Amino acid sequence: MNQLQINEVFSTISTKEGLLPVKITPFYEKKIKDEVEALGNHLGPLHRVSFPTRDRISLRAPNEVKDFVDDRSNACGLANKTSGVRKYPDRMLFLTTSTCFGNCQYCFRTDVLSENTAIDERNELDADLHHLLEYLRSEPAVTEVILSGGDPLILPASRLEAIIEGIRSVPLVKSIRIHTRAIVYEPKAFTAEKIHLLAKHNLRMVFHIVHPYEICEEVSEKIAELRQHKLRLYNQFPLLRNTNDHQLVLYRLLEMLDERGVRNLSIFIPDPINFSAAFRVRLSRIWHIADHLNLISPSWINSTRFVFDSSRGKVRREHYTEPNSGTDVAMFVRDGQTICFPDFPEHLDVPGKIEFMLWKEKWR
Known part of the structure; x- marks a missing residue:
């Protein structure tokens, strides 16, 4: 199949299975076009981030589920049952919108986002914000609110302001952070009005930059502008096979x-969810990559x-105990609780080619 045919097949699958459709900004698509032209194929990392591939639509692994993280089990009872999620005593997640600038092929919240798209309306959002503030006032242990989505930066400045100032009106909430991919999909989304708002309330900004080629001159300039306003900038991203798995x-x-003053917090192991096999990496190889990075x-x-x-929240490498060789399910123990993680089968874990993932470098 050529790329057009793959896109058509994926469109049918996404409608049937509740996956997010292909969506890309002109800003990011320009980088993809340059990548395809340079490589002469569609195997580059930025293309894989945004467009379906053959393995995306055909590759499956055992123990895949619809929603591995199961945010519904930690829902906080807002108007939209999945808008507020609390896994830790001192912090909670508030989904401000189900809409993103671009739909990442590796998205691990596709189940919730596709479900919420139909009800992502202003009256529903107003009800969610009202219930969020009531919840925060009744739960003094919550001192941090994480604004996510979707992408909070896609909201109008007035809406973003209402959310932030509403949360700031709750005295015990000391910290607000925003998670966004707007920095690489649409840097212009950081308007002067929004930057002023973010700086005024001393927010933490967490980017989701997954590959070095997403950081171009315009992205670097916007990061510098945010730093000039003394915003605290962070990043976290998933380890994705054939995209950055080296x-x-x-x-x-x-x-x-680091050169741009952005502190990376975490590298995430992809969730074992339906249609994620194209991006997943076996745990033993992840530990190998981590060890080599350390060296x-x-x-x-x-x-x-x-x-x-x-x-139950984030699980780290140090919580790893042992794999179950019979079922290929790895066991982790955190706070005395056992957490099972379906490992990616070794025979399916074909590493990405460095000459494609870093195609701008010269490889022999």
């Missing part, structure tokens, strides 16, 4: 973030943590 790709990305890089590069998300 220590040299990770080193380059983490180095570029070749300074501490300010390799101090990032490798984690996966679960219904």
